[in-house]
Amino acid sequence: MARVTLVKPPPPDPNKAPIENVLEVTELAVLGPNIFTNTRQPWHPPGARGIYGGSVIAMCLAAGQRTVPADFSPHSCHCYFLLAGSGDLPILFHVELVRDGKSFATRTVQARQHGRCIFTTTISFVRQRPSTDQVVSHAYPMPRLPSGAPIPCPPDSDTQEPDLVVGSPFQSGPITIINAASPHAHEKKTRQWLRARGTIAGGTAAHLAALAYVSDSYFIGTITRLHRLWRFPFKAEELDNLPEDMQRRVAQLNEWEGLGDLRDLVGRPSIGMMVSLDHTIYFHEPTRVKADEWMLNEMESPWAGDGRGVVTQRIFSKDGVLLATCVQEGLVRLKQEESSKGKESKL
Template sequence: MDDRPTLLRPPPNDPNKTPIENALEVTELAVLGPNIFTNTRQPWHPPGARGIYGGAVIAMCLAAAQRTVAANFLVHSCHCYFLLAGASELPILFHVEQVRDGRSFATRTVQARQRGRCIFTTTISFVRDSSTTTTTTTSSEVSHASEIPKDAAGRPLQPPPDDYADEPELLAEGPFQGTKIEVVDGGTSGKPGEKKTRQWVRARGTIRGGQAAQLEALAYVSDSYFIGTITRIHRLWRFPFRAEEYDDLPEDARAKVKALHQWEGMGDDPREMVGRPAIGMMVSLDHTIYFHEPGRVRADEWMLTEMESPWAADGRGVVMQKIYSKDGTLLATCVQEGLVRLQQPTPEGKESKL
């Protein structure tokens, strides 16, 4: 069989589903064995990336696992490892193992495989939806949650209007909509570890696939701009040419680079990055999501993502992310570690092989 992005012929997009629901659809392959699924449509390969977008693999693994648990169980945590770069031109098989089914918790492991090799693995834990149980006793559980960040006047941050449409044209085709990333310096020293990035995001359209689809959509967007937080708080050049070569680009290319540079909170003019260190390699290694309020996730409504990095060294970096609903509820906390290597200067007298 010739290489192709899906094992079965992809159906046309369902007009009754949002773009993110169509993108994350998985198909069960009972003919191959129990609890085996495959991607229904070709996953996205970001320009310049080593492989397919990690958030798509996370979300499709979750979609497959959710198909194997009772409807009254909701995901509360995913612990993931990126092992190999996924190829967008090859189908993915998702093998789900039913590790445990208890009264209150259920556990699944999922391996995503291409050509027999495991490219990604995750352990996913589900908890019985507390809204489906009734009790007459007074709750004695401990309870607290981080509050949504406040503006300069001390008021909780407010989402954009529902008719928001200020995205650059080159970013307006994806399944999620977002605002310009804001880099906030929370300290007085200007140190990277004291900075945070903030962005409002939401899935396009109205998700109609139930709570499972809402959770898959959140898992998808949780990987957006995640390890890249390191580039923003350290002000690292990330394009595949030197900042000094910006003025030599064609006019349309300069316009696109400037739009992305501004959108990612890096400043108004890419020329300001001349002389700054450049990223040589940046790859996600692992990814964890804690779903605090899985029953309240509405990924098709505005959510605020706030990211910060407590540590980077030894060629790696760690980024932490909080995701809030528009009413201020802390929906999820995510942690990611990634490989972060700076571009090494080309020895004098030698040309770059790139």
């Protein structure tokens, strides 16, 4: 039986948050300089083509961070998903030290399985400047309620999450779709509160890796919510034929994601294939990221067409600081009419 990690995984560290254990990487100096591997098996979402992309983004970032001085933090991360990653094979993270300057450092990281590159990213790091420096400064403001009041974050006690998302290293609130009645997808936005479970002990680098991990959650899937597309692996008309418990769980998840009653989606187009192609993160305030505190995620899509879609994301701290801006493009294909059945869809 193939091993899912090159080194036997240690037991989870109870002094760390669950996300820190999930994203831990191990250096493999025996194979060469600046080579790392996943310490534990990455998550493969049910029904997905490969492992969760956010885990690969975050582990690449963690590996790159290990090769720069402690006072350097990432300010941008440009990624490409090349092949679906397997949850049953170890991943090797090869870090190339592209440039080291006084203020900036650049790293490229390739994630490889069986000698094939499944993911690549270029990360730029910046040395933290003294807060006394005069700088040009502005930031997109945190969204507010129509009344002008702040959007209340969830209570610190556990929220009532759907059964299908319980167990994630991140806790999340329900998704709200803003301007949901608009006939134009580009006029809508989604908002959601989220935070890492537990208390992150590993400092700024661990908080940033956690933010990178969750930045891929629901990202390109925003297209399905803005267009109200059917995305479950059964036809809408077959809902009543499912076991009652499964009906309840699917309906709960659908409502949690801001889409209301499942039966309102009967007759809507269905997603045939949805895959992330690239992913960019701009870290605006690296040292102020506290991923184990509530963060507000806001997403919108300026464009979709030609089988692809683009989604932008802003992540705010609970006190209104714009922590990061993210952009993702993905493959978004609809199921075609029955007449085209049998024609294999290839990327």
